[in-house]
Amino acid sequence: xxxxxxxxxxxxxxxxxxxxxxxxxxxxxxxxxxxxxxxxxxxxxxxxxxxxxxxxxxxxxxxxxxxxxxxxxxxxxxxxxxxxxxxxxxxxxxxxxxxxxxxxxxxxxxxxxxxxxxxxxxxxxxxxxxxxxxxxxxxxxxxxxxxxxxxxxxxxxxxxxxxxxxxxxxxxxxxxxxxxxxxxxxxxxxxxxxxxxxxxxxxxxxxxxxxxxxxxxxxxxxxxxxxxxxxxxxxxxxxxxxxxxxxxxxxxxxxxxxxxxxxxxxxxxxxxxxxxxxxxxxxxxxxxxxxxxxxxxx
Amino acid sequence: xxxxxxxxxxxxxxxxxxxxxxxxxxxxxxxxxxxxxxxxxxxxxxxxxxxxxxxxxxxxxxxxxxxxxxxxxxxxxxxxxxxxxxxxxxxxxxxxxxxxxxxxxxxxxxxxxxxxxxxxxxxxxxxxxxxxxxxxxxxxxxxxxxxxxxxxxxxxxxxxxxxxxxxxxxxxxxxxxxxxxxxxxxxxxxxxxxxxxxxxxxxxxxxxxxxxxxxxxxxxxxxxxxxxxxxxxxxxxxxxxxxxxxxxxxxxxxxxxxxxxxxxxxxxxxxxxxxxxxxxxxxxxxxxxxxxxxxxxx
Numbered sequence: 261x262x263x264x265x266x267x268x269x270x271x272x273x274x275x276x277x278x279x280x281x282x283x284x285x286x287x288x289x290x291x292x293x294x295x296x297x298x299x300x301x302x303x304x305x306x307x308x309x310x311x312x313x314x315x316x317x318x319x320x321x322x323x324x325x326x327x328x329x330x331x332x333x334x335x336x337x338x339x340x341x342x343x344x345x346x347x348x349x350x351x352x353x354x355x356x357x358x359x360x361x362x363x364x365x366x367x368x369x370x371x372x373x374x375x376x377x378x379x380x381x382x383x384x385x386x387x388x389x390x391x392x393x394x395x396x397x398x399x400x401x402x403x404x405x406x407x408x409x410x411x412x413x414x415x416x417x418x419x420x421x422x423x424x425x426x427x428x429x430x431x432x433x434x435x436x437x438x439x440x441x442x443x444x445x446x447x448x449x450x451x452x453x454x455x456x457x458x459x460x461x462x463x464x465x466x467x468x469x470x471x472x473x474x475x476x477x478x479x480x481x482x483x484x485x486x487x488x489x490x491x492x493x494x495x496x497x498x499x500x501x502x503x504x505x506x507x508x509x510x511x512x513x514x515x516x517x518x519x520x521x522x523x524x525x526x527x528x529x530x531x532x533x534x535x536x537x538x539x540x541x542x543x544x545x546x547x548x549x550x551x552x553x554x555x556x557x558x
Numbered sequence: 559x560x561x562x563x564x565x566x567x568x569x570x571x572x573x574x575x576x577x578x579x580x581x582x583x584x585x586x587x588x589x590x591x592x593x594x595x596x597x598x599x600x601x602x603x604x605x606x607x608x609x610x611x612x613x614x615x616x617x618x619x620x621x622x623x624x625x626x627x628x629x630x631x632x633x634x635x636x637x638x639x640x641x642x643x644x645x646x647x648x649x650x651x652x653x654x655x656x657x658x659x660x661x662x663x664x665x666x667x668x669x670x671x672x673x674x675x676x677x678x679x680x681x682x683x684x685x686x687x688x689x690x691x692x693x694x695x696x697x698x699x700x701x702x703x704x705x706x707x708x709x710x711x712x713x714x715x716x717x718x719x720x721x722x723x724x725x726x727x728x729x730x731x732x733x734x735x736x737x738x739x740x741x742x743x744x745x746x747x748x749x750x751x752x753x754x755x756x757x758x759x760x761x762x763x764x765x766x767x768x769x770x771x772x773x774x775x776x777x778x779x780x781x782x783x784x785x786x787x788x789x790x791x792x793x794x795x796x797x798x799x800x801x802x803x804x805x806x807x808x809x810x811x812x813x814x815x816x817x818x819x820x821x822x823x824x825x826x827x828x829x830x831x832x833x834x835x836x837x838x839x840x841x842x843x844x845x846x847x848x849x850x851x852x853x854x855x856x
Contacts, residue, residue, distance in 0.1 A: 336827075386776040406776070441770075448762070449775040453782040455818055456754060458837045463814035464746070465840035472739075474844045477747040478684040478704070482845070483781045484751040489841050492834035496827050503822045510819045514812060516761035520753055521808045524801045529634075529794050536790035539756045542763035543787050546772045547780075 265290040265426065269322035271341055272333030273297050273306040276358045276385060278397025280330055281311050283430035286399040296322045297333075306394040319344045323353055328426060331357035336497040338365055342372035342380075349373070355380040356423045360446060361501035362410040362439035369412075378414035381423040383407055384442065385432060392491040403431035410439040447505035452513060454495055455506065457488040563588040563724065567620035569639055570631030571595050571604040574656045574683060576695025578628055579609050581728035584697040594620045595631075604692040617642045621651055626724060629655035634795035636663055640670035640678075647671070653678040654721045658686075658744060659799040660708040660737035667710075676712035679721040681705055682740065683730060686748075690789040701729035708737045745803035750811060752793055753804065755786040 268284060270277040273295040284290040295312035296319055297303045306312045316322035319341050323329050331341055338359060345355070359365050362382050369377040387405040407427040411420045424434045437445070464473050499506055523531045566582060568575040571593040582588040593610035594617055595601045604610045614620035617639050621627050629639055636657060643653070657663050660680050667675040685703040705725040709718045722732045735743070762771050797804055821829045 386774070406774070408774070445767075445770055445774045449771050449779050453758065453779055456758070456815065457782060458834050459815040459818050460751065460754070460811065461837035461841050462818075462833045463811065465836050469743075470840070472743055473747050474840075474847070476684070476704070476706075476743045477844065477848075478686070480686060480785045481747050481751055483784045484755060485841055486781045487778045488834075488837045490834075490838070492831050492838055495834055496831035499822060499830055500825065500827045503825065507819060507822050510815065510822070513758065513761065514815065514819075517754065517757040517808065517812065520757050520760075521805055521812075524797060524805050524808070527798065527801065529798045532797055533790050533794035535760045536756050536786075536788075536793055538763050539759035539786045540788065540790055542768070542772075543759050543783055546775065547787075549772070550775075 265328045267291055267326045267328075268293045269316070269319075269326040269329040270295045270312065271297075271319050271322065271329065271331045272337070273303060273312060273394050274332060275392050275394070275396045275401070276387070277330060277332030278306060278309075278311045278394040279387075279399065279401035280332065280358070280385075280430060281306075282397055282399035283402055284426065285310075287429040287431075289426065289429040290328075294322045294326065302394055309394065309397075311394055311397055320348045323349065326353055328422075329353060329355045331355070331359070334491075334494045334497040335359040335361055335364060335501050339368040339372060342368055346372050346376075349376060349379065351376075351379070353379060354419055354422055356383050356426075358383060358385050359501075360384055360450065360498045362408075362437075362442045364501040366410065366412065366439045375414075377412055378416065379419065381409060381411050381415050381420050382439070383409045383423060383427065384446075385427070387432075392494070400431065402427065405432050407432040407434045408442055409434060409436050410442050411436065443502050444505055447502050447509045451498055451502055451506045452509045454487050454490060455499065455510060456513070457485045458495070461485050461488040563626045565589055565624045565626075566591045567614070567617075567624040567627040568593045568610065569595075569617050569620065569627065569629045570635075571601060571610060571692050571695075572630060573690050573692070573694045573699070574685070575628060575630030576604060576607075576609045576692040577685075577697065577699035578630065578656070578683075578728060579604075580695055580697035581700055582724065583608075585727040585729075587724065587727040588626075592620045592624065600692055607692065607695075609692055609695055618646045621647065624651055626720075627651060627653045629653070629657070632789075632792045632795040633657040633659055633662060633799050637666040637670060640666055644670050644674075647674060647677065649674075649677070651677060652717055652720055654681050654724075656681060656683050657799075658682055658748065658796045660706075660735075660740045662799040664708065664710065664737045673712075675710055676714065677717065679707060679709050679713050679718050680737070681707045681721060681725065682744075683725070685730075686785075686788070690792070698729065700725065703730050705730040705732045706740055707732060707734050708740050709734065741800050742803050745800050745807045749796055749800055749804045750807045752785050752788060753797065753808060754811070755783045756793070759783050759786040 268290045281293045292313040294314045294316050296316045303315050365382045369380040385407045387402050427434050566588045579591045590611040592612045592614050594614045601613050663680040667678040683705045725732050
């Protein structure tokens with residue numbers, strides 16, 4: 261099944277929005293693409309790179325005549341973007357988003373669109389990168405990656421299928437969760453690791469011995485902290501949108517870490533080795549399973 | 559300056575010991591290499607792979623006629639290995655190690671060797687990988703990587719220079735620290751991140767919703783937890799050998815993480831974004847500096 265869209269509007273032409281545009285074009289799944297964004301230089305670059313065909317001055321203008329609109333700005337902007345779209349939103353326009361939190365997207369859509377929230381099929385492509393901006397966009401960013409849709413009950417089956425088809429045209433594997441389950445799972449597997457990595461680098465940066473620390477940091481530190489190079493505003497928004505569940509995961513993690521620290525304190529090497537073994541085995545089993553499926557984390 | 563060794567003994571022919579052997583051979587810096595290890599299958603593989611030329615039954619036998627002995631077993635074995643070497647250690651044999659903790663290596667050498675500790679020049683190659691065993695060994699593992707030597711005052715300058723030359727023959731950049739500074743720095747930049755990554759995966763593995771968590775984990779989680787696939791026994795030993803400093807770093811980190819959690823709690827998005835920005839900028843500056851030097855973490 262191939263998605264066919266005459267005109268696609270991208271609100272926020274960064275890594276995700278730009279890659280969605282390039283992937284749809286590469287798949288021959290869309291006619292023209294119009295982009296909107298806060299940064300005129302970035303938009304001009306997007307046009308120069310052939311990521312978008314035209315620029316619009318605001319979301320409502322971009323959505324005129326579009327059959328699909330992707331919201332790909334930092335998630336705190338979703339309410340304003342939906343409010344800007346609402347007054348002139350034609351019935352045939354399908355909306356979706358690429359935000360990393362889904363309870364807030366659902367709530368914003370109901371508030372801004374009321375019964376027309378049925379036109380909005382929220383989604384979350386699992387394909388971040390620490391790079392950001394349209395210059396990092398790639399047609400294959402979503403190839404083999406997962407996209408999770410968290411549809412409303414009111415969404416017509418056909419609307420959900422069309423959004424699913426668009427992501428499949430980008431090469432993604434599409435699955436579904438409720439917004440609540442989505443946000444709980446991603447608080448643990450994504451938002452928490454980002455917070456943990458940011459916390460470590462932030463703490464190092466504030467130390468007097470920071471130069472000596474960074475001078476001696478190696479490949480383990482580099483990979484562990486890769487996500488601490490992620491876009492600060494985007495991650496502020498994600499953490500704030502999901503802060504109740506993220507706080508809970510953070511407390512849970514502090515307990516887990518405290519348990520390992522107490523093993524150190526009492527000199528219990530056997531317990532440490534056991535915990536490390538459980539962790540290593542679980543991770544290796546995960547990679548093995550994941551590499552069998554089409555959605556590859558590695 | 560090229561190191562020339564007639565016979566090199568490797569105690570513990572795993573990733574590090576095996577790569578040292580391959581690198582010395584590739585550089586033409588040694589004659590023959592004899593290996594010792596606890597696992598006969600691994601030793602047989604090492605010989606089949608051409609990593610070692612001969613097997614010895616114990617460290618003392620391996621050291622007979624060797625001019626350089628590398629200890630590359632998990633660090634908790636260092637005292638026993640040195641004790642096994644001590645009775646028949648000829649004056650001309652130079653000893654070094656590849657352990658990730660250096661205060662314990664120095665203490666073990668003084669205990670086992672007394673005045674002959676001057677023959678031992680402790681070292682630490684910063685070139686771990688989550689892979690382990692001789693099958694993962696590569697001649698270029700140390701190329702462009704750092705090796706830190708933590709010499710004794712009693713070491714003859716010529717002994718330190720010879721060990722340095724061996725690592726340089728492997729392509730490494732060699733620098734020096736005291737054992738105390740070394741262990742404090744690596745508690746922060748290496749041992750703590752390992753503990754943090756192990757703690758996260760261990761906690762997930764014990765949860766009822768573990769399948770759902772792992773199913774939704776992506777590339778960020780993969781890189782953040784890469785070091786949680788490291789060798790459990792090796793990391794047990796490192797954590798135990800450095801447990802006072804690691805505990806202190808762990809408490810320090812818990813404070814840093816708690817500060818971010820409190821920003822979430824009070825809904826202080828501006829403070830979060832500021833912390834994330836400081837972290838991202840520090841990390842980017844680090845990578846830029848590191849990529850200018852010869853010792854590349856990336």
